[in-house]
Amino acid sequence: MNPDPKKSKVLPSNLPNSNGSSHPHSLFPDEVLEKVLSLIDSHKDRNSVSLVCKDWYNAERWTRSNLFIGNCYSVSPEIVARRFAKIKSVRLKGKPRFSDFNMLPRDWGANVHSWLVMFAKAYPFLEELRLKRMTVSDESMELLAKSFPQFRALSLSSCDGFTDDGLKAITTHCGNLTELDIQDSVTVDVGGGWLSCFPENFSSLEILNFSSLNSEVSFEALEKLVSRCRSLRVLKVNENITLDQLQRLLVHAPLLTELSTGSFLQELTPRQYEDIESAFGNSKNLQVLSGLWDATSFYLPVLYGACSGLTFLNLSDAVLQSGELAKLLAHCPNLRRLWVIDTVEDKGLEAVGSSCPLLEELRVFPVDPYDLDHRHGVTEMGFLAVSRGCRKLRYVLYFCRRMTNAAVVTIVQNCPDFTHFRLCIMNPRQPDFLTNEPMDEAFGAVAKNCTKLRRLSVSGLLTDTTFEYIGKYAKNLETLSVAFAGSSDRGMQCVLEGCPKLRKLEIRDCPFGNAALLSGLKKYEMMRSLWMSACNLTMKGCRLLAREMPRLNVEVIKDDGSDEIQADKVYVYRSVAGPRQDAPSVVLTL
Amino acid sequence: MAPPLITTTTISLLFSLHSFSSSLIPKTTPRIAQPLLRFSFLDFLGIFFSLKVESLMRTAVVSGGGGLNSIGSMSTLSSEEKSMVMSSEDSSSYPDEPELELGLGLSLGGGKAKPRPPPAKAAAAGSWDQYARILTAKDFPSMVSTKASSSSSSSSSSPAAKANNNNGSCGTKRTAEPSSPPGRSAVSQVVGWPPIRAYRMNSLVNHAKSPAMEESASAIDKSKGMNLVLDKTNYSSNRNHNVAKERGLVKTSLFIKVNMDGIPIGRKVDLSAHSCYDSLAHTLDHMFKLSAAVGATRSKAEEEVIMGGKRRPPILLDSSSDFVLTYEDKEGDWMLVGDVPWEMFLSSVRRLRIRRTAEVNGLGLMKGTGDS
Numbered sequence A: 001m002n003p004d005p006k007k008s009k010v011l012p013s014n015l016p017n018s019n020g021s022s023h024p025h026s027l028f029p030d031e032v033l034e035k036v037l038s039l040i041d042s043h044k045d046r047n048s049v050s051l052v053c054k055d056w057y058n059a060e061r062w063t064r065s066n067l068f069i070g071n072c073y074s075v076s077p078e079i080v081a082r083r084f085a086k087i088k089s090v091r092l093k094g095k096p097r098f099s100d101f102n103m104l105p106r107d108w109g110a111n112v113h114s115w116l117v118m119f120a121k122a123y124p125f126l127e128e129l130r131l132k133r134m135t136v137s138d139e140s141m142e143l144l145a146k147s148f149p150q151f152r153a154l155s156l157s158s159c160d161g162f163t164d165d166g167l168k169a170i171t172t173h174c175g176n177l178t179e180l181d182i183q184d185s186v187t188v189d190v191g192g193g194w195l196s197c198f199p200e201n202f203s204s205l206e207i208l209n210f211s212s213l214n215s216e217v218s219f220e221a222l223e224k225l226v227s228r229c230r231s232l233r234v235l236k237v238n239e240n241i242t243l244d245q246l247q248r249l250l251v252h253a254p255l256l257t258e259l260s261t262g263s264f265l266q267e268l269t270p271r272q273y274e275d276i277e278s279a280f281g282n283s284k285n286l287q288v289l290s291g292l293w294d295a296t297s298f299y300l301p302v303l304y305g306a307c308s309g310l311t312f313l314n315l316s317d318a319v320l321q322s323g324e325l326a327k328l329l330a331h332c333p334n335l336r337r338l339w340v341i342d343t344v345e346d347k348g349l350e351a352v353g354s355s356c357p358l359l360e361e362l363r364v365f366p367v368d369p370y371d372l373d374h375r376h377g378v379t380e381m382g383f384l385a386v387s388r389g390c391r392k393l394r395y396v397l398y399f400c401r402r403m404t405n406a407a408v409v410t411i412v413q414n415c416p417d418f419t420h421f422r423l424c425i426m427n428p429r430q431p432d433f434l435t436n437e438p439m440d441e442a443f444g445a446v447a448k449n450c451t452k453l454r455r456l457s458v459s460g461l462l463t464d465t466t467f468e469y470i471g472k473y474a475k476n477l478e479t480l481s482v483a484f485a486g487s488s489d490r491g492m493q494c495v496l497e498g499c500p501k502l503r504k505l506e507i508r509d510c511p512f513g514n515a516a517l518l519s520g521l522k523k524y525e526m527m528r529s530l531w532m533s534a535c536n537l538t539m540k541g542c543r544l545l546a547r548e549m550p551r552l553n554v555e556v557i558k559d560d561g562s563d564e565i566q567a568d569k570v571y572v573y574r575s576v577a578g579p580r581q582d583a584p585s586v587v588l589t590l
Numbered sequence B: 001m002a003p004p005l006i007t008t009t010t011i012s013l014l015f016s017l018h019s020f021s022s023s024l025i026p027k028t029t030p031r032i033a034q035p036l037l038r039f040s041f042l043d044f045l046g047i048f049f050s051l052k053v054e055s056l057m058r059t060a061v062v063s064g065g066g067g068l069n070s071i072g073s074m075s076t077l078s079s080e081e082k083s084m085v086m087s088s089e090d091s092s093s094y095p096d097e098p099e100l101e102l103g104l105g106l107s108l109g110g111g112k113a114k115p116r117p118p119p120a121k122a123a124a125a126g127s128w129d130q131y132a133r134i135l136t137a138k139d140f141p142s143m144v145s146t147k148a149s150s151s152s153s154s155s156s157s158s159p160a161a162k163a164n165n166n167n168g169s170c171g172t173k174r175t176a177e178p179s180s181p182p183g184r185s186a187v188s189q190v191v192g193w194p195p196i197r198a199y200r201m202n203s204l205v206n207h208a209k210s211p212a213m214e215e216s217a218s219a220i221d222k223s224k225g226m227n228l229v230l231d232k233t234n235y236s237s238n239r240n241h242n243v244a245k246e247r248g249l250v251k252t253s254l255f256i257k258v259n260m261d262g263i264p265i266g267r268k269v270d271l272s273a274h275s276c277y278d279s280l281a282h283t284l285d286h287m288f289k290l291s292a293a294v295g296a297t298r299s300k301a302e303e304e305v306i307m308g309g310k311r312r313p314p315i316l317l318d319s320s321s322d323f324v325l326t327y328e329d330k331e332g333d334w335m336l337v338g339d340v341p342w343e344m345f346l347s348s349v350r351r352l353r354i355r356r357t358a359e360v361n362g363l364g365l366m367k368g369t370g371d372s
Helices: A005-010 A030-037 A043-050 A054-063 A077-083 A097-101 A113-122 A138-147 A164-173 A193-197 A219-228 A243-252 A270-282 A300-306 A322-329 A342-355 A380-389 A405-414 A440-449 A464-473 A489-498 A514-519 A539-548 B005-022 B036-062 B074-090 B098-107 B158-162 B198-206 B211-223 B226-246 B277-288 B290-294 B300-307 B342-348
Strands: A066-069 A089-093 A128-132 A153-157 A179-183 A207-209 A234-236 A258-260 A288-290 A312-314 A337-341 A361-365 A395-400 A420-425 A455-457 A479-483 A504-508 A529-533 A552-557 A569-574 A587-589 B255-260 B263-270 B323-329 B334-336 B349-356
Touching (some): A030 A054, A043 A054, A077 A113, A097 A529, A113 A138, A138 A164, A193 A219, A219 A243, A270 A300, A322 A342, A337 A342, A342 A361, A342 A380, A380 A395, A380 A405, A440 A455, A440 A464, A464 A489, A489 A504, A489 A514, A514 A539, A539 A552, B255 B277, B277 B290, B277 B349, B342 B349
Parallel strands (some): A066 A089, A089 A128, A128 A153, A179 A207, A207 A234, A234 A258, A288 A312, A312 A337, A337 A361, A361 A395, A420 A455, B255 B349
Antiparallel strands (some): A529 A569, A552 A587, B255 B263
């Protein structure tokens, strides 16, 4: 390690005395440095720290305990094991986001098993594992359950590949489990026997979420579990739990901060109704509420007693009308986040605007994505109403069939603090509803006014002008999702040239070709990934990219019946691990 | 002028031959050399009757084939239908006649009859990939993406994989593959749009309520008729399924609960992924591991060998086995599964229960022969 004499000249004079250090030339004793660094949690900060100099790189890698890998194929388990020594918690993400919409073949990859094998060897003291969009087999779960004696927390978001047997292994063997959180599982029928496998004296659970597993569990076992686990603060049950069963659970767990109910529709006697009402009334600590399947205006009032402290209300499984929503929101003055289904219509959103001044996040999901019943849903008027009443809005996800440029311009004037703006006009290439013009001005206004914008999803009829605006103004943009938009390669080029912080770019069904792809040659190594499907890319262009940039993995997914020239789905990501070995036959790595 | 009955068949045979040859549209095929004189009369008749046959066919197919008897045998008619289909494939301007399409589909037994979906969208889209949507050309003024979404399938949900059963007749050996069905000439398919997570899609489909149902449900709420609300919710998910089918759309999940005697934890099975009792029974067999419990008297290999010839019925439908499959219908009665046509079963079933034969006696269910 060559000392750098220049360093000592620029340092201020109030540095700690370096005489006690083990390296006479370094200015910080290692111990101090490591102590300071151990207080830094953010992985972005840690990555910056590790780039300062070799000393700091080493100090950082010895002290990192939380591992975050945004793309499991960007690095290999061996490389990770060589670099970091003391990992206690891991967050891994696998498939590209478009796998949520069935655009990837089933066996595309992102299997966690090879990671677990490495963790079992290198990090036997692993405590937490959080996976997103990965395949977890029962075998992997068994390995997990048996290899880590201090394992505490398992969180699976949008994962698949496991069954009841895998979960049984976890519940049987992980005696210190505090968290079992399964969100948005797409594995349909997992079986419910796992819940009954917790040992009799097991009581450490704090977080339990099985709301997306739709098999029945034994209520008896659940009730016993809840009454044993005195520290339980998050309980999210699935739809099979009835209202009166929920009441009994609530009685056992009055300290809950997050609750997802089961089915909210049941024939209750007046006595039972009172009981559930008072159970909710006693749940004074509730901050997050979801579930509420089949809730109707008759049963919603039982909730009112618990609503005063609510900060996040997730009604995305409850088909409500505007009046029901309005009445409910009147009891929720502290709401920060609200998810609803568009059956509440614009009228319901007006109620949101008037009842929730502190609202920061709104998501409106369509009840009828394919427009089979020709429902109205929400329009630009509802969005406007919310923007007038909720000036602190920073995150919006809005599915609608109708939008105008003027409305969006007004909305972002009302709410300039947007960090996430995801507008989905459900009919592809739909123009401004009133003027029939492209929606360029709308997204231009978003890019211009919302200087903190980090995530943007565009839709509607869009020309290259939109992308010129984005490239010019959206300087903090990190994630951009584009569908059915643009007129030429220029659109994509504007974005690639103009957005310095761009990390994830997802494009589908746009007229961008090889020229656009290759214009970002230098950029892709600074991004996490690029997805392009149903664009005008050819194999030739992709091969050229792969040749020029050896540290990018360029993967092409072939569709049935497509020719040898078109590249239907292209996934490009940076990697220090080289091309992956586990790709199925439909995925070509160039 | 009504042709005498005796000569009707001969005439029909002759003109069916004629209309077969004349309906082949490409004019390049040389006409069969025939003596001019003999054919001129039949020519005339042929043209007259072939026109009549076409129109009759259309009405007849819709009305279930009632009017066909007067014209000729079914076999000749089916060859005519086939020729109609062939000619329709050749010509690009196939008439948009929904009745004819449905008719072809049914009689050809197994073809997804090359649908040009009616403007009311997504004719068979939901049937093979519940996340695909057929949009007609008008939705895409410029670019159209024809994506066979074969490579994309929902992760492990069986509905998407098996949801090919638009015309659910048991005789059609339709393989349940997630790959794109052959001959699909859909105008355009948009997989993964709108971008809603698979989990939420599942959830939406399972809880589909019609607006009418919601309004009546809330009206009933006010009068506190809770029984009715409960029924209507169950009913509405079935009803939506049937309404959807009537329109030619299929919301492809109909999950119902299945319980088995002696097992406290129930499962759920998607009925719309099955087209007949056999496949349902096999699925339940696997789910509850009934073959294993009974001490499999035949191995899977054996089963496949027997396949071609006489097959023993699956355990649940075999009246001499230890298990009986029953279902609760809309009225709350418990019935034996297998007595009514599959479609009728689908519309009335609320939930299933596998009972041990010993406990079924005395329940008053209809039983076949072979009581144990």
